Amino acid sequence: MNTTAKLTVTRGGATANMTMIAIIIAVVALAATPWVFGVGGSGRAVALLVYVLLAVMWNALAGFAGLVSIGQTLFFGTAAYATIRLADAGVDPYLAILIAIAFGAALGWITSLFMLSLKDGEFAIGMWVLSSLAHLCVNLDPLIQGETGTSLISLNAYDIQTRSMITLWMALGITIAVFVILVVLLRSRTGAAITAIRDDEIGARSIGVNVMKTKRIVFVLAAAGTAAAGALWLASASNFQPRAFFGVQWTAYMLFMVLVGGLGRIEGAIIGAVLFFVIETFFAAYGAWYLVGLGAVAVFFALFLPKGVWGWIGPRLPGEAIPTGYIVEKSNT
């Protein structure tokens, strides 16, 4: 044994640095949207950020914690509803969004107490049932007027320019915050457990990983992030119709983005969201054919690239783009 041998741990590298630069460019470009593309451009930028949030959170849940939920609209819709209610009570709409995110996290924690003990299929359907239940309850609120819906009227206190800018920058800030929290979490001791559960839950248990506690952390984070997406979508759309927020199309979008991008990697979820955004931007006008096209893309990926875009790119890069792992070397000094 060489007693002077030294262990060196590296986390990150050239690929990670390149990714960091790309992310900073993207953030600056998004932040500048209002000056370049005006109000309409800001709206689209918010949509992109909402998609990124949804994809990254659904991926954390399904891709890492193995919790396939088809009812994340529970948090998406309820947060939008909470924002409406808070604003109606006189809270500033932007403050209401932040409170709605905390509310989403709390709802996530409460839900986790009974949902996480359910098995795969039971959990997936159970979440959908909870979402439908929340949808029905929201419809009963006289303020919402059933499916007629209502508007986030208090946003009118701000002129449309200011409003679109604040919403965009808030969306950008929240997305960055959620992303940073997730990356810091995945690089931590808990993150190693999350990744282990992703790869083999039984194996993780047998080396002492507290699977329930770990899954709960991911579930609550995903609830908060998805709630943020819902509240931001409301701020951007400004009117609230329950069906537009609790609708099953959101689940389909989340699935699409994560499966096409690559399940189980943050990079994949982000790429999936960008891809979905691009397809929507250029083809949404084709109506039903657009949906057929989305379906065709999903089938193509399921058959030929089951690990998604990142499943193909990732292994071909010299290092991790978003570094959550360790490279360890032993050097004799």
Place this chain on the structure above:
Amino acid sequence: MTSSSTVLRSGGISMSFGEYKVLREISLDFYPGEIVGVLGPNGAGKTTYMNLLTGALRPTDGSVHLMNEDVTAFDTAERCHRGLGRTHQVPRPFLGMTVFENVLVAVEHGRNEMPDDPVAAAWEALEETGLSHVANRRGETLGLLDRKRLELSRALATDPKVLLLDEIGGGLTDTEGDDLVALVRKIHGRGVTIIWIEHIMRLLMETCSRLVCMAGGEVIADGEPQAVIDSPEVQAAYFGAAA
């Protein structure tokens, strides 16, 4: 009835899957410093027994005590924190993580107390099993033999007091078998009690201080290795020889 000196004991544990009784009232005491080999024909219930000891399964009847504490109601992770490590017959590597990360998770989550330097502790477990040269390779790139080594590395990284090995010797060449015997002896030398399910008789005979033979969900022999091998019940059940 609990002997104060056992590290692990099963008190009359039985396991049924529906109507089918896999194990019938297995009572065994394991003492500090033993290397106990468990043998028996396929379907004898060996792996089920191990799953009951580690908490992967809950017995339909009976109890499990670890260091004189009743752990029957505890799950696998809690038993692991209390010093019970295991390997799986079919290795369960974390395929998307590197070999080093696989072991680091075990150091960070499997121990009662986190070591001051988890990285060094994980590295040590890799060097011990001869895997340090592939530390930065992803689990999915390993062949079966290295996957078994990784399985053992991870179990060691949890710093177990009792280590359950489930057929880690299968498919090894003679030299690899010799290395494994040396490694098991080395782990045992640190004061770890070892319970080893194995089909390869040579490995058990070279390492074990005691053998337990199971057949049909029951213990049919338990004692000094040569005596167990020679007993007529074992000859009949395990080797199929006319007793």
